[in-house]
Amino acid sequence: MKLIEEIRSQAQKCKKTVVLPEAHDERILKAAEILEKEGLAQIILVGDPEIIGQHAREINVNLGSIGIFDPVQFEKLDDFINTYYEKRKHKGMTLENARTVMLNPTFFGAMLVEKGLADGCVSGAIQPLAMFLKPHCISSELIRILQQFPVIFSL
DSSP: OOHHHHHHHHHHHHOOEEEEOOTTSHHHHHHHHHHHHTTSOEEEEESOHHHHHHHHHHTTOOOTTOEEEOGGGOTTHHHHHHHHHHHHGGGTOOHHHHHHHHTSHHHHHHHHHHTTSOSEEOOOSSSOHHHHHHHHTTOHHHHHHHHHOOOOOOO
16 A cells, blocks of 8 residues: 555544644645545634635635634633643743733744644644744643654655
């Protein structure tokens, strides 16, 4: 079996939940549709559902059962803010700043992983790798991964 086919088969068996925080990007919406349609992952997009839905319709993308989490309306936002604040208060973080940070889709996506609401977060279509990794440093999971794989790269 070819490598890609093996990866595809494993993904269909595991069906992990993956956050895509750059939901305003056309490529991300198209990828989300494919991943969902082929049963490779459960997808969570981050952003305003109306704006994302409108953009998807404009580019003829069917989001089907894909979840869209709006940080502004998210019922656990206060918990996310407090968690982030507690992790960063020793660096001078305030609750007000933590709220601003948690409204950023990439940081919000990282917190979804940290809180166990998603298995992973994929970003970097628009932002450079460093901007993607910074919010994921809040995740104890990333620290464990970095210990196993000390070299990270992107294409």
